[in-house]
Amino acid sequence: MKIGFSTLSFLEKPLTLLPHLLEKLPPIKVVEIAADWNHRLNQRKLQFLQELRESHRLEYTLHCPFTDINIATANPTLRGAIKRIMFRSLQYAHKLECGTVVVHPGLHTALNHFKPSLVWENTVSFLNQLYREAENLGFTLAVENLPKGVPTPFTTVNAFKKLQELLAYPLKIALDVGHAHTSGEVLVFPKVFKDLVVHAHLHDNKGDYDQHLPIGEGTIPWKELLQQLLRSSCSTFIIEMEKWAYVPKSLETLLRLLPSH
Numbered sequence: 330m331k332i333g334f335s336t337l338s339f340l341e342k343p344l345t346l347l348p349h350l351l352e353k354l355p356p357i358k359v360v361e362i363a364a365d366w367n368h369r370l371n372q373r374k375l376q377f378l379q380e381l382r383e384s385h386r387l388e389y390t391l392h393c394p395f396t397d398i399n400i401a402t403a404n405p406t407l408r409g410a411i412k413r414i415m416f417r418s419l420q421y422a423h424k425l426e427c428g429t430v431v432v433h434p435g436l437h438t439a440l441n442h443f444k445p446s447l448v449w450e451n452t453v454s455f456l457n458q459l460y461r462e463a464e465n466l467g468f469t470l471a472v473e474n475l476p477k478g479v480p481t482p483f484t485t486v487n488a489f490k491k492l493q494e495l496l497a498y499p500l501k502i503a504l505d506v507g508h509a510h511t512s513g514e515v516l517v518f519p520k521v522f523k524d525l526v527v528h529a530h531l532h533d534n535k536g537d538y539d540q541h542l543p544i545g546e547g548t549i550p551w552k553e554l555l556q557q558l559l560r561s562s563c564s565t566f567i568i569e570m571e572k573w574a575y576v577p578k579s580l581e582t583l584l585r586l587l588p589s590h
Contacts, residue, residue, distance in 0.1 A: 331358045332358065332359065332565075332568070333358060333359025333388075333568070334576050334580070335392065335567050335569040336360065336368050337361075337363040337392070338572060338576050340571075344367065344374055348381060348385070350573065354576070355580065357387070358387070359387070359390060360387055360388075360389055361389070362391045364393060369394060370418065375425070382425070382426075389422075389425045389427045390567065391418065391421065393418045393430060398433065400415070400432070400452055401435020401437075401447070401448045401455070402438060402451065411455075415432070416459075416462060419459070419463060419466060422468060423466040423468065428468055428564075430471070431471050431472075431473050432456070432470060432471070432472055433475065434472055434475065434483035434492070435483070448481070452483070453492070453495045453496060456470075456498075457497045457498060460498035464498070469501055469527055470501065472503065473508070474504060474509055476538070476539040477512045484508070484512045485512050485514060489502065500525055501528075502526045503526075503530065504528070506518075506529060506531055506554060507532040507539055510534055515550075516553060516554060519558050519560075519563070522561075523562065526562060526563045528564070528565050528567070529565065531568050532544065532569050532575075532579070533545065533547030533549050536548050541569065541572075543578050544568070544582045545586075
C-alpha cells in the first residue's frame with residue numbers, strides 16, 4: 330500500500346511549491362497531480378515534475394482536469410474540446426510514468442428532461458475512448474464516484490454496477506470515500522467492488538455534504554473502512570484535502586489507524 334497526497338491541497342498556489350511542502354512531511358512515495366487551474370500541465374511543468382520525480386524518488390498519479398469539464402456534454406463542439414484536453418492529459422500522464430489516472434464521470438445536461446439516457450450514452454462512449462487510450466499508453470484509468478448533490482447519476486453503487494455492464498473495457502474505480510459517505514455507501518463500495526477499487530481518495534465529512542475535512546474529524550468509520558480497503562485491490566491511498574494544513578494532520582491520523590503502524 331502506497332500513501333500520498335493530492336496537489337489539490339494547494340491548487341490556488343504554484344505547482345513549484347511542491348518540493349517545499351514535501352519537506353514538511355514524512356517520506357512520501359506518491360503525489361497525485363490535480364491537473365487543473367494552477368496545476369494544469371504544460372511542457373514547463375512536465376519537465377519540473379520529471380526532475381522532481383528523479384530527485385525525490387517519487388511516483389505520480391494524475392487527476393484529469395475537472396473544472397468546466399463534462400464528458401457527457403451534448404454539445405459536439407464542447408465534446409471535441411474536452412476530448413483534446415483529456416487526451417492531452419493522458420499523454421502527460423504517460424510521460425510522468427503515472428500508474429493510475431483518475432477521471433470524473435459525466436454530468437446531467439439541460440437535455441436530461443428530454444432524454445434521461447443521454448448522460449449514460451455519452452459517458453460510456455467517452456470513457457470507452459479514454460480506456461482505449463489508457464490501455465495503449467500502459468496505465469490504469471480509474472473512474473471516480475461523485476458526491477450526493479452533484480447533478481449526475483454516478484454517485485451510488487448501483488450506478489457503478491450499471492456502468493460496469495455498459496463499458497466495453499473492464500471498469501476500475503477510484504473510490505472517493507468522502508463522496509461515498511455523502512451517499513451513505515462508504516462501506517458498501519469497497520465491499521461490492523473489492524476487485525475493482527484500485528485507488529482511493531481519503532478525506533472526511535459528516536455525511537451531509539462533501540466537506541474534505543481532515544481524516545477523523547467527520548463521521549466516516551475509518552477503522553472498518555481501512556480494513557475493507559486493505560482487503561481490496563486498492564494499491565494507493567491519496568489524502569485529498571482542499572487545504573494544505575489538513576494534509577499533515579490527516580497523514581498522522583492515517584498512519585496511526587493503519588494496522589501496520
